[in-house]
Each structure stands twice: as C-alpha cells, then as structure tokens.
Amino acid sequence: MDLETIRKFTFQRILSEDPKNKFLAILGEIQDQPAVIIAEKTAFDNPTVSELFQPNLTPDVTLTERNDVYHSYTATIAQDIAKPGIKATLIWPATQTHIRKYSKQARRMIRETPELYQQITLPYITSQLGPRIQWVYNILNHTAETDRIVYEDTDPNTGFILLPDLKWDRVTLSSFYLMALVNRRDLHSLHDLNTTHLPLLKNIRSSALREIPLQWPTVSPDQLRLYIHYQPSYYHFHVHVTHLEYEGGDGMAVGRAWLLDDVIAQLEEMAEGRGFEGRTITYVLGEESGLWKEGFSNVKG
Structure with missing residues (x-):
C-alpha cells in the first residue's frame, strides 16, 4: 500500500479517543469504502530530550500556570520525518467488526x-x-x-x-x-x-x-x-x-x-x-x- 492510498482518506467522524494514552480512532472513506485510521502520539526520542527546551529549538513556549514551585507550560516542538510526532495505522477496507472494535x-x-x-x-x-x-x-x-x-x-x-x-x-x-x-x-x-x-x-x-x-x-x-x-x-x-x-x-x-x-x-x-x-x-x-x-x-x- 503506497502513500497515495492514505492521502485519499476522507474524514467522517471520530470513533473514540483516549487522552491519557494519546490515542484517536477515526472513521472515513477511501474510494467509497470504509476506512479506519488509528493515530497515536509517538514517544519522546530519548537521545534528543536534552534539546527540547533549548531556546533556539523550542521557540514557541507559553506559561499557562504558576503556583509556588510549580510552573505549567505549553510548547510547540519542531518535528521531521526522522522524529515523527504521530504513528498511524490504516485499516482499509474496514468491516463493521473493525468499526465496532474502535468505537466508544x-x-x-x-x-x-x-x-x-x-x-x-x-x-x-x-x-x-x-x-x-x-x-x-x-x-x-x-x-x-x-x-x-x-x-x-x-x-x-x-x-x-x-x-x-x-x-x-x-x-x-x-x-x-x-x-x-x-x-x-x-x-x-x-x-x-x-x-x-x-x-x-x-x-x-x-x-x-x-x-x-x-x-x-x-x-x-x-x-x-x-x-x-x-x-x-x-x-x-x-x-x-x-x-x-x-x-x-x-x-x-x-x-x-x-x-x-x-x-x-x-x-x-x-x-x-x-x-x-x-x-x-x-x-x-x-x-x-x-x-x-x-x-x-x-x-x-
């Protein structure tokens, strides 16, 4: 299956999501046939963790909360294909069994x-x-x-x-x-x-x-x-x-x-x-x- 296949995916609805495990199941279609994409956030790349909050590598950092010694931030981290942010699995053509399995x-x-x-x-x-x-x-x-x-x-x-x-x-x-x-x-x-x-x-x-x-x-x-x-x-x-x-x-x-x-x-x-x-x-x-x-x-x- 080539890259053109998944690029033909058209979104219909979210089947389920798990914020804790950074998991999302999406229902859609490819060439008029049901398709399910399971998307998961990838783990941090340990060798480059030390670089995460270097000023030149993490330009977008926002302080969202501060209380005594605790500070909360949101940040945008630069990514490329060598360090992808998402791992996706495509099931196509998907059956009703697949759709039921990944539905909330x-x-x-x-x-x-x-x-x-x-x-x-x-x-x-x-x-x-x-x-x-x-x-x-x-x-x-x-x-x-x-x-x-x-x-x-x-x-x-x-x-x-x-x-x-x-x-x-x-x-x-x-x-x-x-x-x-x-x-x-x-x-x-x-x-x-x-x-x-x-x-x-x-x-x-x-x-x-x-x-x-x-x-x-x-x-x-x-x-x-x-x-x-x-x-x-x-x-x-x-x-x-x-x-x-x-x-x-x-x-x-x-x-x-x-x-x-x-x-x-x-x-x-x-x-x-x-x-x-x-x-x-x-x-x-x-x-x-x-x-x-x-x-x-x-x-x-």
Whole structure:
C-alpha cells in the first residue's frame, strides 16, 4: 500500500479517543469504502530530550500556570520525518467488526457458562473464521510480513511465529509489543485450551523469554508480560508479549487479560485431557461488539 492510498482518506467522524494514552480512532472513506485510521502520539526520542527546551529549538513556549514551585507550560516542538510526532495505522477496507472494535462504547460483564458458550459464543466464533482472519494465514504462510518475523518455530503442533504488533513503533522499548501466532488452526481462543496444549504454551513462554533478550539485550525476561485475551480481537489463538512499562489500558484489565503463567498453572492442576471448555468464564464485553449485539444482548437475567 503506497502513500497515495492514505492521502485519499476522507474524514467522517471520530470513533473514540483516549487522552491519557494519546490515542484517536477515526472513521472515513477511501474510494467509497470504509476506512479506519488509528493515530497515536509517538514517544519522546530519548537521545534528543536534552534539546527540547533549548531556546533556539523550542521557540514557541507559553506559561499557562504558576503556583509556588510549580510552573505549567505549553510548547510547540519542531518535528521531521526522522522524529515523527504521530504513528498511524490504516485499516482499509474496514468491516463493521473493525468499526465496532474502535468505537466508544459502554461495557457489560458477561458470565459465560458452558451452555451459553455453545448457544451464543461458538456460533459467533465460527462466523469470524475464514476470510476474516486471512491476514493471519498470510503471515503463517509467509506471503506477508516475512521481514517482520522475530522468531519462528515450524513445528505444526507446538510451533508459532513471533513478530511485532502494529501497536509498537519498533523503536521505543517501553512500548515493546510482540505477538505469538500459533501454527495450529484448530485453536481459536482460551476456551479451546486443555492439558494437551501445555507443550505449546510452555514452548511459547520459554522461547519468547529466551529469544527476545538475545535480540533486545536491554530487555530482560522479568520485564516481559505474556498474556491472552478473552474475548480476543480475532479468533486465531495468539499470545501477547509486552514490556512491563507498556500501558495497555483495557487490554490488560481484569475481565480481559489472562497471564500465560496462570493459564499454564491452571491447566497443570486439571485432569488429563480437561481444559477450559467446562468452565464458566467471566469477562467484559463492549456493547458495540458483534458478540454482544448478535448474542448476549438477547440473554435475559
């Protein structure tokens, strides 16, 4: 995709924004097809922080508040393409699922029993497979993003591909974010895991903790957080790997994130062949999600 594509974007409305994390999701169109842009402020470039308030480099500084030893200012800092101020991700053509995901929305606490999983969640998951996750298969088949692969284990049962998530600018280590996509295509979410998958989960954990410090020596294993989302954003099983300093918002909150170590420990306590399929799982679900609109919104009580 070239630069001309994003330059054809026409604004429609803001889907959501997060002032704390400097995040903005925008809905628009490109060539009459829906498009979503996720814009984030980039982190400060540490080597040049000492230059920020040099008079010749920061000409526009305004004092906005002063109280005893506290002084507040606003400033305009010169930027160029080598030190960009914004990182943007374009989703085009965007589906209703993408638009719902990035829309501001109220949330509900869902208590998903095994019966509700079979009646509501499983049919929804089935509807989200195939073409909707073709981009994952493109990575696994090496037809896309091959230059971004950090580590690969080709074993069909316990292997995976580790690569940077689009949320990471691949520069700022405090926002370090990788994704482990498993080779298996029969695992869609946490709910599918049982004791037979322990070798896979342990391989992801040990390999990530070994390989990442080899490629990023300033990141130690005890600075990494490995976790699983339920419900996930897409239904091909994957594990998130982030730096402890990364601020993940709702993605790291109770009701969404499960630490990989805790999942492994729970499975180790279960009888052979048992897993999460018989468990009641409680989680947070946005009212704009398809799973809510098409399923749980109709559940009474």
